[in-house]
Every structure is written in C-alpha cells, then in structure tokens.
Amino acid sequence: MAKVSVYAPIAYLILLLSSLALFSAIYRKRRVQRLVGLKPWFGSHDARDIYLSLKRVETPKLPEKMLKAALLRRASEDLRRIMTLQESKPALTELHQRGVVGDEVWTRFLAAEKVMDAEIMECVAEANALKPGWAQTLFASASEIAQNARIRERLAKVQEAQRIEKEKWENEREMVKEEFTKEIEVGDKKKRRK
Template identity: 40%
Template sequence: MSEETGSPAPSSISIYIPILYVVVLLTTLVLFSVAHRRKKLNKLVSMKPIFKDNYQREMYLQLKSQTEPKVNDKVLKAALIRRGAEAIRRMIKLKEIQQYVNVLYQRGSIGDDVYESFKLQSKLQELELNELAMEAESFKKGWAQTFFPVCQEVTINEALRRRLTSLEPMKQSLDHQWLKQVAA
C-alpha cells in the first residue's frame, strides 16, 4: 500500500507467470500419469497367468483365418465348441477357487499380486465368454442360446472321461495287489 493515499501498490507480476505455473503443473501431472500407467501395464504383462495357453482358442483362430483351402463351416463350428468347452472349464475352475482365494487374501496368506492375477484372469474369462457368444451369433442367429449348453455338455463329458481313464491304472494296481494277497 502506498503511505500517502492508502491505495494498494500496483503489482509487478507478469500475466505469464500464472500461465507458466499452470502449464508446468499440467505437464507434470500428465507425465506422472503416463509413467504410472506404463508401470501398471508392465506389471499386468509380467503377471504369471493362472492357466496355460489356450490351444483350442488358437486352433479356432487359425482355422478361421485360413483362406486356402477354405475351412468347412462344420469344422469351424466344432472348433468353436471345443474353444467354448475350454472356456467353460476354466470358468468353472475359477468359480471353484474364488471363495478360497478371497479367504486367503483376507487373511493375508496370499499377496496382492496373486489376488490381482486371479481377478485379471476372471475378467479375461468373462471377455472370452462374451467373444464366444458373438462368434456363435455370427454363425447363426440365436445359436448362442444353445451353444453354451452344448459346450457345458462337452466339458462334463471330458471331465468324466478323464476320471474314468485315471481309474484304470488304479484298478490294475488293486487287482495286482489282490492277486498277491490271494497267492500268499
């Protein structure tokens, strides 16, 4: 303030100073955001997946992209059903372990990286199922409604087949032990 008149003294700050401040602030925030997203993306990419490669998906995509010779629609549908069966099997596995993962995470028995990997895998499986529904609809309108029950049936049949084949060696082992007991 000026002592004689009691009015404020004129400011000598340039108008460019606040503008420069805002530009520097916004630039810093943008650079921080980009660096943070890169770090987060690298963390997601470096996560070890829960499931191994999805060969049924790769096989379907190769068949679909093949142009010479043109693949029969029945073969593509069969490959899509195999892909759907694998997706349903994976979704069932994730649903089975979801409760255990949540309990272990709440107790602190597993780290954030394992829990995040589980959540990411769940989201990827949901996206896979949505993609399968769109693929089924592209073959025939309304086929998605019957597509998933067929895939679930295939999944159940494969599980039963695996169980039956695992029982055969056990049966032979028990037969062998029984024959040893009877002979002794």
C-alpha cells in the same frame, strides 16, 4: 504489504498440474509394464488356436460342421476354465484378504477373469456369425461337454485311487498272511517238541 503478481498463482497451477500429469503418466506406464510381465493364469489355449487356424483356411473351403465342431470345442474349454476360476475365487479371495497370497497372484487371477470374459464374448460373436442365434445352443452343448469331461476326470482319479488302495491292501494282506503262516509254523514246532 507485498504485491503478488497475477502470474504467480498461474505459474503455481501450471507447475502443480504438470507434476500431477507427469506422475500419472509414469504410474500408468509402470502399471502397464507390470501387467504385461505377468505370467498367464492358464496355459496355451489350443482349442482357440485350432479354431482360428481353421477359420483362416480359404482354400479348400472347409465344411461348416468342422468350424462348428472347433468352435464347440473352444467354448467347452472356455467353460472349463471359467468353472476353474469360479471354484478358485472364494479360496483365493480369502487368502488374499489374509495376506497369504500376494498382489501379483491376485492381479493375475483378475486378469484371467477379464480374459475369459472377453473370450466368451468372442465365442458368442463367432457363433452368431456362423449361424444367427446359435450362441445359446453352443454354450448349452459346451456346458454338457465340459461337465462330462469333469466327470470323466473325477472317475479316472477315483479309479486310480482305488487301484492304489487295492495294491496297498493286497500287500498288507500278504504281510499278514506271512505272519500268520510263521505263527502257525512256530506253533506246530512247539507242539511237536512237547
């Protein structure tokens, strides 16, 4: 029977653990690079940028109402984005499970949800920094603003569709009127010939 040195299992364990650590490091690095390269779900967040720009202004001192209004606008935009994510999630989940939507789109969507969660937490902190306990009032008002904006968007779409349909029916009516006029003229000519 061959004697196995005590160092052989230790060397094996060291080799195994170092290869697992190397694999893990490479895997994480590639995953982070893939996440960094993802296109954001939403475009630029102008309301947040405006609020942060106003917050950085030191001289002259801006009125607190202006900061509150900018934060309210930021929160309403955040809520609009969250509502969009919530409306899209069931359909996107179904499409991802069926394999219609790739993993990149699903990862972008999940990243957008995490970003919006962080954004809401930041808004809460900003609101409470401006006035303690104001976060609840802020989000109630922002929710009303977001709902109102959605209703106005839907109303504008309905009015546009109504305008298009009206033009379509006006054109149809004119064509039918012309056809009837031609038929009447042809009928009158036939009566005159008899």
